[in-house]
Amino acid sequence: MKIIKKILISALFVLGFNSYNVSANAECGDITIANMNWASANFMAEVDKVILEEGFGCNVELVPGATMPTFTSMQEKGEPDVAPEFWANAAIVELEAAVKEGRLHSINKAPITGLGEGWWVLPHTLAKHPELTSADEILKRPDLFPHPEDPSKGGFHICPPGWNCELSNRNHFRAWEMEAKGWAIVETGSAAGLDGSIAKAAERGENWFGYYWSPTSLVGKYNLQAVDMGEYAGKDNWDNCLSKPEQECANPKKSSWVKSEVFTVVSDNYKNTAGKAGMNYFKKRTYPGDVMNGMLVYMAEQQADGADAAVEFLVRYPEVWSKWVPKSTADKIRKGIGL
Amino acid sequence: MDFNKIPVMDRQSLRDLKKGIDQNFKEFSREYGDGIESFFDPLLSFLIWLEKLLVGAPWPIVIFAFGFLAWVGSRSYKLALGTVLSFLVIGYFGMWKNCMATVAIISVATLVCIAVGIPIGILMSKSNRAEKAILPILDMMQTIPSFVYLIPIIMLLGIGKVPGLLAVCVYALPPIVRLTNLGIREVDKETLEASEAFGATTMQKLRTVQIPLSLPTIFAGVNQTIMMALAMVVIASMIGVKGLGIPILQAISNQYLASGLMNGLAIVALAIIFDRVTQQYGQRIQKHRGQKK
Numbered sequence: 001m002k003i004i005k006k007i008l009i010s011a012l013f014v015l016g017f018n019s020y021n022v023s024a025n026a027e028c029g030d031i032t033i034a035n036m037n038w039a040s041a042n043f044m045a046e047v048d049k050v051i052l053e054e055g056f057g058c059n060v061e062l063v064p065g066a067t068m069p070t071f072t073s074m075q076e077k078g079e080p081d082v083a084p085e086f087w088a089n090a091a092i093v094e095l096e097a098a099v100k101e102g103r104l105h106s107i108n109k110a111p112i113t114g115l116g117e118g119w120w121v122l123p124h125t126l127a128k129h130p131e132l133t134s135a136d137e138i139l140k141r142p143d144l145f146p147h148p149e150d151p152s153k154g155g156f157h158i159c160p161p162g163w164n165c166e167l168s169n170r171n172h173f174r175a176w177e178m179e180a181k182g183w184a185i186v187e188t189g190s191a192a193g194l195d196g197s198i199a200k201a202a203e204r205g206e207n208w209f210g211y212y213w214s215p216t217s218l219v220g221k222y223n224l225q226a227v228d229m230g231e232y233a234g235k236d237n238w239d240n241c242l243s244k245p246e247q248e249c250a251n252p253k254k255s256s257w258v259k260s261e262v263f264t265v266v267s268d269n270y271k272n273t274a275g276k277a278g279m280n281y282f283k284k285r286t287y288p289g290d291v292m293n294g295m296l297v298y299m300a301e302q303q304a305d306g307a308d309a310a311v312e313f314l315v316r317y318p319e320v321w322s323k324w325v326p327k328s329t330a331d332k333i334r335k336g337i338g339l
Numbered sequence: 340m341d342f343n344k345i346p347v348m349d350r351q352s353l354r355d356l357k358k359g360i361d362q363n364f365k366e367f368s369r370e371y372g373d374g375i376e377s378f379f380d381p382l383l384s385f386l387i388w389l390e391k392l393l394v395g396a397p398w399p400i401v402i403f404a405f406g407f408l409a410w411v412g413s414r415s416y417k418l419a420l421g422t423v424l425s426f427l428v429i430g431y432f433g434m435w436k437n438c439m440a441t442v443a444i445i446s447v448a449t450l451v452c453i454a455v456g457i458p459i460g461i462l463m464s465k466s467n468r469a470e471k472a473i474l475p476i477l478d479m480m481q482t483i484p485s486f487v488y489l490i491p492i493i494m495l496l497g498i499g500k501v502p503g504l505l506a507v508c509v510y511a512l513p514p515i516v517r518l519t520n521l522g523i524r525e526v527d528k529e530t531l532e533a534s535e536a537f538g539a540t541t542m543q544k545l546r547t548v549q550i551p552l553s554l555p556t557i558f559a560g561v562n563q564t565i566m567m568a569l570a571m572v573v574i575a576s577m578i579g580v581k582g583l584g585i586p587i588l589q590a591i592s593n594q595y596l597a598s599g600l601m602n603g604l605a606i607v608a609l610a611i612i613f614d615r616v617t618q619q620y621g622q623r624i625q626k627h628r629g630q631k632k
Contacts, residue, residue, distance in 0.1 A: 148497050148498070148499045149383070149387055149499055149500060150387070160577075160588065161576070161585045161586070161588040161589040161592075162588050162589040162590070162591060162592030162593050163592065166589070186498070186499070186579065187498075187576075187579045187580075187581055187585060188498055188579050189498060189576050189577040189578045189579040189580070189584075189585075189588070190577035190578065190588070192486060192489065192490060192493070192577070192578075193493065193498045193577060193578045193579050196490060196493030196494060196497075196498060196578075197493070197497060197498045197579075199493075199494060200368070200372075200493060200494050200495075200497050201497075203365055203368060203369055203494070204368070204369055204372055204373070301358070302354065303354060303357065
């Protein structure tokens with residue numbers, strides 16, 4: 001009796017183990033992707049879902065996320081498996097440690113080109129005043145950008161209160177000696193306030209100067225132009241002065257914006273389940289900045305969600321995404337979305 | 340008919356409808372935005388002037404003025420002393436500038452609300468039809484989430500003081516309108532008849548009987564309006580109004596417990612001072628009336 005039991009158990013064990021292995025190799029298995037709470041990340045998560053499901057046969061589930069909570073969960077629990085657009089400046093030290101230990105892999109160091117923060121102006125301003133080629137040139141002309149409360153000064157739109165970029169913008173204000181050049185800060189109050197001020201200026205043909213970032217639908221919709229802020233004046237100036245509260249930054253030096261580190265981060269579990277093909281996909285998956293901004297405009301104008309935009313993207317830009325996967329996989333995806 | 344699924348407009352027409360509304364509003368804003376903006380220019384320069392005055396004047400004078408005003412309103416030395424002390428503490432904790440900006444916008448908002456609200460309240464008390472028409476609008480003003488009307492206001496007027504003031508007024512106007520209406524409607528019928536018997540015209544009745552007799556109620560309305568305006572300080576800061584709301588927003592997104600609490604308590608101190616002074620003033624008017632009887 002005992003022997004039969006043993007055989008049965010070991011047989012079950014072997015069978016179970018085998019079937020697990022088979023499914024993992026042939027079909028890639030279950031993957032969770034972080035669906036971050038902003039438009040571009042939401043869109044990327046939905047595109048990844050379609051491609052991994054249709055092309056690689058994974059079983060993908062999207063889980064809602066935000067930068068820090070998702071990162072903490074990935075670091076501690078290895079879940080979710082993929083963060084498609086992770087703004088790493090927030091947790092660069094922890095991420096490097098986790099990568100070194102092999103728990104996470106920052107697989108793609110530039111999933112979107114041309115992204116970043118900085119100062120922007122509207123294109124019609126540049127068309128009328130082509131001499132405004134750099135931040136220095138713009139700062140010479142406060143009269144072109146009148147402050148709403150004091151038209152004798154130039155208005156410099158900064159980040160809403162409490163955002164990290166609020167501190168750096170206030171320090172930049174001192175570093176570029178903007179007060180002496182006739183500028184004053186415009187408090188924007190909230191993301192809606194900042195966006196609204198840009199939209200209002202663009203719709204009315206007024207000039208606007210201030211802080212913004214890409215990829216965003218506003219950059220795409222109004223074709224905002226990044227201002228050349230010159231040289232990056234070193235890590236020490238940025239980390240120990242410009243990004244600190246004003247009282248901790250006595251002598252800020254003017255500098256271009258720090259490079260935004262945006263990665264696609266995957267868990268070790270993803271590496272094992274999706275295998276080499278799945279890893280290669282994320283390595284190659286780079287969105288050109290203008291395509292990304294165009295999709296964000298589509299989402300905003302059509303009031304579409306990420307899933308709609310993902311299908312629209314796959315239909316509209318096959319030449320972009322077919323480079324990310326082998327040809328046979330691309331055909332599978334085309335078939336899957338009914339092209 | 341399928342009773343498990345509510346009939347829904349098809350996606351495309353719904354989208355077109357929404358886009359059409361947005362587009363029309365954008366065109367309206369392009370066409371009339373500048374005009375509307377310059378209409379509010381006097382208000383803006385008054386706000387800037389008041390804020391500069393409060394921030395620029397020597398602090399002992401400003402604090403003394405506040406204490407004096409508190410005493411004039413309440414005739415209570417305790418309250419005047421409390422006012423002076425609270426402003427000293429607010430200044431000591433480095434919130435002076437923001438506090439003055441908040442006082443400036445709250446005072447102007449209250450004045451605007453009184454100037455607009457009392458006539459509307461009188462109109463409502465005179466005509467049942469006007470009351471029926473205006474009441475739902477007041478309900479809407481008090482309940483509609485502020486960002487719903489803030490976005491169009493930003494498109495029209497940009498960010499800053501004037502849109503902030505409008506946002507505050509939309510929320511703070513209803514109590515004074517409601518209570519003016521109520522106060523006048525509650526005036527004793529017999530007193531009115533007496534004045535009619537003396538041949539008073541409608542304007543005379545209003546000026547000499549109805550408004551004086553309803554002043555305590557109207558004052559309760561002013562008091563409520565100020566309280567509501569103070570409750571909107573943080574929302575107003577979200578569209579670029581300087582004041583105590585800005586450090587609170589900073590505190591919220593960075594979990595600065597102490598800074599949030601300090602600025603929040605400064606708003607509470609302002610609210611208590613305004614509330615007690617206006618309430619005491621209202622009670623004094625009532626006492627006065629009691630003696631007359």
